[in-house]
Amino acid sequence: MDFAFMMAEQRIKDAIQKGDLDDLPGKGKPLELEDLSTVPQELRMGYKILKNAGYVPEEVQLKKEMMSIHDLIDLCQDPEEKERLKKKWTEKSLRFNALMEKRKISNSSAFGAYRNKIHKKF
Template sequence: MDFAFMMAEQRIKDAIQKGDLDHLPGKGKPLKLEELSTVPQELRMGYKILKNAGYVPEEVQLKKEMMSIQDLIDLCQNPEEKETLKKKWTEKSLRFNSLMEKRRMSSSSAFGMYRDKIYKKF
């Protein structure tokens, strides 16, 4: 564990012992966790900030559209319409995979370039 983590943990424990956290809204209720498992760990905070600002990244929008199209495909009875929906899903899937591949390549190289500089700042 690093020093900052240990200090944060100690401050949280002190606040709990003092009772500073007893009157927070939502106390005793389960946390509402967001599903960010598909987002690389180093990008999650940025995504959360963008989401709070009302911006949805293109890959998230594509993933939602793909899920909606898949639901329509599952319910569709018309073979021609089903084929059209499958083509749309394939187009969205290709675009999504392309974006994710670019993201993997750029995030690993971009982060790698600045990783040492970032760690030195801490």
């Protein structure tokens, strides 16, 4: 073991003994492990960091909104309301496509391959 590892372990043990870690969220509960098998390995760390920070990228939020609007369109009986929802979906779709184009994410990149898998699921 290297010195840094031993120091870290000692500090963790000291914090446990002093009770500094007693108020952590989820203490005493089983860990909720996520299935990240659909996320390319090189993107998993970034995905976890952003998720733990509570950050949802705009394109992810737009995709969620587009799915919700699509479901509403399918269930809608009123023709006027249906047209309004279709217009809203189109606006979200254009914004999503503009974001993707702005970032110039190519299909050869890891995210491009992952994006294609996401699109196939929708």
